[in-house]
Amino acid sequence: MNSAKYVAGKALRMLTLLIALCIVSFILVKNSPIDPVQAYIGADMMRVSEEQREQIAENWGLDKPPVEQFISWAGAIVQGDFGTSMIYRVPVLTVIGNRFTASLALMGVAWLLSGIFGFLMGVIAGMNKGKLIDRAIKWYCLTLAATPTFWLGLILLMIFSVWLGWFPIGLGVPVGVLSENVTLSEKIYHLILPALTLSIVGVANIALHTRQKLLDVLESDYILFARANGESGLGLVWKHGVRNIMLPAVTLQFASFSELFGGSVLAEQVFSYPGLGQATVQAGLRGDVPLLLGIVLISAIFVFTGNLIGDIICSIVDPRIKEGRASV
Amino acid sequence: MNVLTEPENTILEGAQRNGIRSYKLNRRQKILIITGFCTALLIGVMIAAQLMSNEGIATNFTQQNLAPSWSHPFGTDWLGRDMFTRTIKGLAISIQIGLLASSVSVVIALVLGMAAATMGEKVDDAISWLVDLFMGVPHLVALILIAVVLGGGAKGVIIGVALTHWPSLTRVIRAEVMQVRTSQYVLVSRHMGKGRWWIASKHILPHLLPQFFVGLILIFPHAILHEASITFLGFGLSPHLPAIGVILSESMGYLAAGMWWLAFFPGLSLLVIVRAFDVIGDNLRLLMDPHSAHE
Numbered sequence: 001m002n003s004a005k006y007v008a009g010k011a012l013r014m015l016t017l018l019i020a021l022c023i024v025s026f027i028l029v030k031n032s033p034i035d036p037v038q039a040y041i042g043a044d045m046m047r048v049s050e051e052q053r054e055q056i057a058e059n060w061g062l063d064k065p066p067v068e069q070f071i072s073w074a075g076a077i078v079q080g081d082f083g084t085s086m087i088y089r090v091p092v093l094t095v096i097g098n099r100f101t102a103s104l105a106l107m108g109v110a111w112l113l114s115g116i117f118g119f120l121m122g123v124i125a126g127m128n129k130g131k132l133i134d135r136a137i138k139w140y141c142l143t144l145a146a147t148p149t150f151w152l153g154l155i156l157l158m159i160f161s162v163w164l165g166w167f168p169i170g171l172g173v174p175v176g177v178l179s180e181n182v183t184l185s186e187k188i189y190h191l192i193l194p195a196l197t198l199s200i201v202g203v204a205n206i207a208l209h210t211r212q213k214l215l216d217v218l219e220s221d222y223i224l225f226a227r228a229n230g231e232s233g234l235g236l237v238w239k240h241g242v243r244n245i246m247l248p249a250v251t252l253q254f255a256s257f258s259e260l261f262g263g264s265v266l267a268e269q270v271f272s273y274p275g276l277g278q279a280t281v282q283a284g285l286r287g288d289v290p291l292l293l294g295i296v297l298i299s300a301i302f303v304f305t306g307n308l309i310g311d312i313i314c315s316i317v318d319p320r321i322k323e324g325r326a327s328v
Numbered sequence: 329m330n331v332l333t334e335p336e337n338t339i340l341e342g343a344q345r346n347g348i349r350s351y352k353l354n355r356r357q358k359i360l361i362i363t364g365f366c367t368a369l370l371i372g373v374m375i376a377a378q379l380m381s382n383e384g385i386a387t388n389f390t391q392q393n394l395a396p397s398w399s400h401p402f403g404t405d406w407l408g409r410d411m412f413t414r415t416i417k418g419l420a421i422s423i424q425i426g427l428l429a430s431s432v433s434v435v436i437a438l439v440l441g442m443a444a445a446t447m448g449e450k451v452d453d454a455i456s457w458l459v460d461l462f463m464g465v466p467h468l469v470a471l472i473l474i475a476v477v478l479g480g481g482a483k484g485v486i487i488g489v490a491l492t493h494w495p496s497l498t499r500v501i502r503a504e505v506m507q508v509r510t511s512q513y514v515l516v517s518r519h520m521g522k523g524r525w526w527i528a529s530k531h532i533l534p535h536l537l538p539q540f541f542v543g544l545i546l547i548f549p550h551a552i553l554h555e556a557s558i559t560f561l562g563f564g565l566s567p568h569l570p571a572i573g574v575i576l577s578e579s580m581g582y583l584a585a586g587m588w589w590l591a592f593f594p595g596l597s598l599l600v601i602v603r604a605f606d607v608i609g610d611n612l613r614l615l616m617d618p619h620s621a622h623e
Contacts, residue, residue: 017461024461025473032477146602148553150560151576151595158588262468266557270580281561284472296473300465 010311014304018297022077025296026070029289077297083290087282092294095279100298103275105187107264109195114202115253121203122210122249127237129215138211141204149263153197153270160193167193194267201263202256209252213245247317254310258303356615363611366604370423373601377420380413396589403589406582414570415594419601421571422552425486426605429555430547432490434497438540441501445509446528455502459495467492471554475563485564489551497543501536508535538616545609549602556598572598 076083082092125137161167167189217223218241226240265277272278276295283291353361396403402411444455462470470492475484508514514531522530558564559573567574572594579590 013457013460014464017457017464020461021465028473028477033479142606143599143603146549146553146606147599148556148560148572148576148595148602150557151591151598154576154580154583154591154595158583158591162583162586162588258463258466261466262557265466265468265472266560269561280469280472284476285562287476292473292476296465296469299469303464303466 006315007308007312010308014308017304018300021297021300022074023070025293026073029293030066030069082294082297085283085291085294086288087286087291088288092290095291096276096294096298099274099276099279102273103264103268103277106191106195106198106267106273106275107260109191110198110202110263111253111256111260113195113199115206115249117199118203118206118253119210119249121207123214123237123242123245125207125211126214126218126241127234134211137207141208144201144204145208147201149197149201150266150270152201153194153267156193156197157270190271190273194264194271194273197267197270198260198263202260205256205259206249206253210245210249213248214241217241217244247314251310251314254306254313257306261299261302359611359614363608363615366608369604370601370608373416373419374423377417380416396593402593403587405578405587405590411575411589411593414575415572415597418570418572418575418594419597421565421569422555422598423601425482425489425555426548426552428486429489429493429551430544433493433547433551434540434544436491437494437497437501437543438536440494441498442505442528442532442536444498444502445505446524452502455498459498462492462495467554468557471558472561472563475558480563482565482569485555485558488558489554493547493551493554497539497547500543501539504535504539505532508532538613542609542613542616545605545612548605548609552598552602552605 073083080093082096084090085092085095088095121137121141125134128134214237218237223236223240226236231239261277264275265280267273268275268277269281276299279291280295280299282288283295402415404410405414440455440458444452465473471485471488474488474491478484478487508531514527517527517531555564556571556573556576559571560577561573562577564573565571567578575594576591579587579594582590
């Protein structure tokens with residue numbers, strides 16, 4: 001009961017945040033130097049007369065006051081109409097839908113791999129505190145946290161594509177093949193390097209966090225008691241440690257959607273992977289306002305969903321949250 | 329006369345052994361040396377960038393596409409520009425933007441954190457809602473949105489980076505103030521009739537100063553990496569500036585030709601700078617935090 005209430009509260013908060021985000025982004029874009037008509041016309045600039053421009057502006061309701069514009073825009077958003085992308089000339093949701101599937105595959109693989117390996121590395125480091133392997137893992141994680149994602153992508157591209165020639169340089173699908181004829185194995189083949197980049201960067205946070213949690217747990221009284229009972233090594237950590245550090249690790253991994261999305265924008269740019277990240281960059285560079293606003297909202301929903309799932313898992317598994325959060 | 333008793337003698341010998349033969353440093357000294365080294369590195373980069381002439385980054389077609397050598401440690405690019413000079417100048421730009429952006433972010437975090445912790449529940453709720461709002465959008469997407477809205481260029485990056493790095497520090501400062509506010513000595517102080525301002529400036533602010541400086545330095549790495557990322561994507565600094573992001577995005581066209589040094593060294597240098605800030609920040613935290621300072 002309490003847990004349902006807790007989750008409902010979180011969801012309600014998410015809704016208010018989304019509404020606020022709509023308002024803020026709309027105000028930002030309205031006051032920006034981007035001329036939507038100009039961005040729409042693009043290369044056809046010479047062939048469009050002044051009257052036609054005015055017609056387009058009138059057609060879009062650009063001559064109305066901002067508040068009225070916002071209400072009509074927000075109304076359309078609520079009905080699921082995000083407008084038409086100016087650079088792809090198809091509805092924004094179609095672009096986002098297509099692109100997001102590609103990005104989700106990329107982010108999903110990276111998310112799983114970095115979660116599993118990061119957790120294992122954290123446990124190994126925590127069990128061997130102060131030893132060489134612990135210092136090596138710590139050093140590795142701290143260095144990775146300082147590594148620009150796109151640079152790591154460039155290095156992998158140089159090693160595996162240029163030197164070894166194992167992978168193509170860029171392009172999410174083979175050249176000269178219709179997109180519906182691309183086989184699954186080819187898609188996977190083009191996914192490996194960007195996913196590897198994101199996974200390598202992604203382990204740092206979770207490994208360091210898990211290590212610290214395990215150290216805290218290993219200092220607790222019940223571990224001391226278990227040790228006194230003769231338990232030790234992996235068995236001890238598995239029985240008493242992992243259960244306690246699993247939950248924060250899962251929550252943290254779900255809370256990392258924001259960095260994951262940012263990382264995928266960079267990785268997609270380096271490897272020319274046709275995902276949502278690349279669309280974000282294109283929309284920004286070419287002033288495609290509807291697409292950019294759509295992506296801002298969708299990416300925010302993505303991040304909120306991650307946090308919400310983390311909260312739900314926590315509230316189901318952790319009895320302390322179920323009983324209310326009076327202690328916090 | 330032998331005044332020294334047996335145990336004291338051994339202690340003295342031990343001290344001499346430590347002091348003279350092995351120069352064994354304690355943890356505090358080690359941390360100070362490492363921190364000093366990193367600081368010197370950063371200052372060195374800034375000074376070097378000022379001293380270096382612009383000759384090295386001028387187009388020079390007699391020295392195109394050279395691999396790293398003694399005269400060009402990082403090689404040269406397709407216009408014959410010395411990559412070492414470009415990298416150092418780029419790092420200096422990054423450090424300056426990082427400094428500006430983290431100063432602004434830290435001030436915002438301090439003001440909001442203090443306000444959240446002291447001005448009642450409503451303000452607290454509003455500020456934590458604002459923090460959630462900023463953390464809800466992927467950071468890079470927020471930066472792109474701000475850069476686009478401001479019409480790109482250096483202004484867009486600096487404002488974007490400065491306005492988006494305060495949320496996590498705000499949470500830390502809020503928690504810190506909350507903790508100090510409810511501590512015994514503040515309660516006693518209040519009962520003795522000290523005013524709000526007196527308590528804030530004499531009890532709370534001194535506690536926040538370490539957080540403030542450490543936060544300032546630890547925001548740096550994020551700010552620098554974000555600046556480089558956004559520039560790499562093409563939203564940031566103008567392509568004429570030798571920024572690391574610009575260098576790396578240009579290098580992408582030449583990687584297939586095997587010119588690995590164009591991307592390798594500039595990125596590695598950025599990594600070293602970011603890591604240096606991390607080390608300084610972490611070590612300062614260890615030194616300033618009384619719980620860990622004497623470990």
